[in-house]
Amino acid sequence: VSNDGKSPRRIVTPSPAAIALLPKFLDHRRRDVATIRTALDVGDFEAIRRIGHNMRGNGLSYGFPGISAIGERLETEASVRNAPGVLEQLAALEAALARIGEGGATETTPRTESGTRVRAAPGDPEGADKKSGAS
Amino acid sequence: VLIVDDDESMCDLLGAELTARGFEAALETDPERALASLHARAVDVVITDLKMRQMDGLELCERIVAARPDLPVVLLTAHADLTAAVAALRVRAYDFQTKPPDIDALAAVLDRAVRQGRLAQEVRLLDEGTPATPEEHFEGIIGASPPMRELVQLVGRVAEVDAAVLIRGESGTGKELVARALHERSRRRTGAFVALNCAAIPESLLESELFGHVKGAFTDARADRAGLFERARGGTIFLDEIAELHLTLQPKLLRALQERAIRPIGSDREVEVDVRLITATNTDLSSAVEKRQFRADLFYRLNVIEIVVPPLRERGRDILLLAQHFLEQSARAMARDVVGLTASCAAKLTAYSWPGNVRELANVIERAVALTRSSRLNVDDLPEQVRVRDAVLSATLASGMEELVPLEEIERRYIRRVMEATGGNKTLAAQILGVDRRTLYRKDWAVKAEETKPSAAKRMS
Numbered sequence: 001v002s003n004d005g006k007s008p009r010r011i012v013t014p015s016p017a018a019i020a021l022l023p024k025f026l027d028h029r030r031r032d033v034a035t036i037r038t039a040l041d042v043g044d045f046e047a048i049r050r051i052g053h054n055m056r057g058n059g060l061s062y063g064f065p066g067i068s069a070i071g072e073r074l075e076t077e078a079s080v081r082n083a084p085g086v087l088e089q090l091a092a093l094e095a096a097l098a099r100i101g102e103g104g105a106t107e108t109t110p111r112t113e114s115g116t117r118v119r120a121a122p123g124d125p126e127g128a129d130k131k132s133g134a135s
Numbered sequence: 136v137l138i139v140d141d142d143e144s145m146c147d148l149l150g151a152e153l154t155a156r157g158f159e160a161a162l163e164t165d166p167e168r169a170l171a172s173l174h175a176r177a178v179d180v181v182i183t184d185l186k187m188r189q190m191d192g193l194e195l196c197e198r199i200v201a202a203r204p205d206l207p208v209v210l211l212t213a214h215a216d217l218t219a220a221v222a223a224l225r226v227r228a229y230d231f232q233t234k235p236p237d238i239d240a241l242a243a244v245l246d247r248a249v250r251q252g253r254l255a256q257e258v259r260l261l262d263e264g265t266p267a268t269p270e271e272h273f274e275g276i277i278g279a280s281p282p283m284r285e286l287v288q289l290v291g292r293v294a295e296v297d298a299a300v301l302i303r304g305e306s307g308t309g310k311e312l313v314a315r316a317l318h319e320r321s322r323r324r325t326g327a328f329v330a331l332n333c334a335a336i337p338e339s340l341l342e343s344e345l346f347g348h349v350k351g352a353f354t355d356a357r358a359d360r361a362g363l364f365e366r367a368r369g370g371t372i373f374l375d376e377i378a379e380l381h382l383t384l385q386p387k388l389l390r391a392l393q394e395r396a397i398r399p400i401g402s403d404r405e406v407e408v409d410v411r412l413i414t415a416t417n418t419d420l421s422s423a424v425e426k427r428q429f430r431a432d433l434f435y436r437l438n439v440i441e442i443v444v445p446p447l448r449e450r451g452r453d454i455l456l457l458a459q460h461f462l463e464q465s466a467r468a469m470a471r472d473v474v475g476l477t478a479s480c481a482a483k484l485t486a487y488s489w490p491g492n493v494r495e496l497a498n499v500i501e502r503a504v505a506l507t508r509s510s511r512l513n514v515d516d517l518p519e520q521v522r523v524r525d526a527v528l529s530a531t532l533a534s535g536m537e538e539l540v541p542l543e544e545i546e547r548r549y550i551r552r553v554m555e556a557t558g559g560n561k562t563l564a565a566q567i568l569g570v571d572r573r574t575l576y577r578k579d580w581a582v583k584a585e586e587t588k589p590s591a592a593k594r595m596s
Contacts, residue, residue, distance in 0.1 A: 015238070017151035025144050050188060054142035057213055061148055061235035 014063030025062050029055070029097055036074070036090055040083060048086055049078035055093075066096055136245060137161045137176065139169040139195065140184040140211070145234075149182065152238045157573050158245065166190040170198055178206065179249040179562075180229070182241075185212040197226040205256040207248035211236060243571065250566045254478040274316035276309065277460055278453040282445040286313070293440050294320030299392065301377075301437050302415040304444030307494030310415040311375060313444055318371040323411055326370025329363050334379040342384055343400055346391070352401025364397045364408040377414040377437065378423050382430070389433045412437070447489040447496060449555050454485050454496065461497045462512065465504040473504050477513045485557065486567045487521045550578055 014022075032051050039047040055071025070093050077085030136158045140146045143164050150160040161176060163169035166189055169181070181199055185192040196208040207229035223231040229248045232241050273287045293300060294317050302310045311330060318328045336344055343352075347362030363372050374380070380388065391397045392412060396405045414437045423429035447454060458476060466473040476484070489495055503516035514522055550568065557563040565575040 015152060015155075017155055018148055021144075021147050021151055024147060028144050050186075053186060053213070054145070057234040058142055058144040058148070061145065 018062050033094055040086055045078040045081045049075050052078055137178045137181045139163045139166050141187040156242045166195045179252055180245050181208045183210060185210055193222050193226050196228050200227045205252050207252045209244060246571050250562050253562055274319050275312055276316055277457055280450040280453045282449055283453060289442055290316050297411055298439040299437050300413045300440045300442060302442045305446045305492055306417045307492030308444040308446060309493050310444055314373040314413045317413055323370050327367045328371050329367040330373040331363060332375045334376040338381040346397045346399050348400035349402045364410055365406060367410045369409055371411045371413060374414045378416045378418045378420055385430045385433050389436060392436050447492045451557055455481055457496055458484055458500055461500040462504060465501045469505060471504055472510055473507060475511050477511045479514050480512050483514050483517055483521055
């Protein structure tokens, strides 16, 4: 238990169960993209914050630390109602999903607990981090 | 396991991971629906996310605990901070885990939660004095286990048949209770039920006790005295420990059964008798016949119908049903405010092999009720042999085998015995064995596989 309000980030190597569920996971993230756009149109930042929060958790569980990082930043931008910031993260998310799509759902870049990259793949969601200029 | 998370991806993944680890998972993305479904679902444990759109996990946990106090709830939180820990405690969550969860650690928590929840539920049901169903209470016979249900059905079927019955069972299993049930369910129920233990009366007196005597038949015969056969006319005679009946008396008993007439000692007249004879033994009477210690013709006459009373260790949940029955009986008799068992006490009672059977259990509970300082019996109130009996030793002795066997064989026997004692309840069996459920699944499977091999039968014989 940490007292700073933040949990240590634990990066998970995707399990066979996660790999089997990847297509559904990616569909849900694409659905998130559409939902975020609609929410932004009506100024529903709370909905965006919730989507970001969930993405932060499920991104790690499915072996996508990049998507998790986008989720975390979406949560932050939505909580300060920063529409340009949300749009920037939305673009990062779309780019990451496109890259994963190009590489095939199973060709992800899972990392081990220590953060060592297991293998490189075209669908590297970390690229999205670099593009968005975040950590 | 009911998994509640408004994030469908997390719900899916947790469900798949836990299913792969032997759990049966139900998924809900709406906490209100999850709450409503608890009435219709058989759920042993709930996992819920902390932050959800419709209702947060703390409120859901609070409402579940209020509705089903025995149902453990595990909270999943992104921030494992002190605030979350205190909040989890406040709503009486069983545990909380960080997201993304370490699935193996979560599975271990769930295993523990399921075990504890089931035991707590079992103890609560006993506390509430769940009314015994007709199958659980039959003419004073208490039991819901499969062997006892079979026995009760058999007693019901043979009670009306006016044939001799031989009841076989270890000492303390309740053979006289079965004999009484046979009498109470027969057309002879309005007649007398007369019980006699053949081992308790000297041979010289037993003949007179059974058949009676006339005045002057022997030195102390100062008046005519009717024997059991005459006194039980129209009713039932129950002769316990029939194997102890002396060889000189055996032909006389045989004659009474064949001729339906007896001759009191010293009398020259025959008296007609109308009784049903029920006998019981805790030994192997057929082997006594082989050794010529018991007459074969009498054995066949007595053994028209055989009823076997199972030992307590094979009666699974009956142990707790009986324990609660004796507890209430003793508490009433001693005017003590003892209402039930703690979960750990229940686990010890279920794990013990009960060589003295129901009689031993009754004594253990009576003693515990007399000595306890709390309203619930706990492990400290049990005698040493129940608390610390060497489980492996009991596994070997329970099969009555004296040969030396490999360790693997001991394990196999013990797993089989614990599975029998728990009525096949793998969760309770795993708790008793101190292994997780998956290990037990694997080992139980190996036990069954081994026992189907032809060579296994040879080794076990």
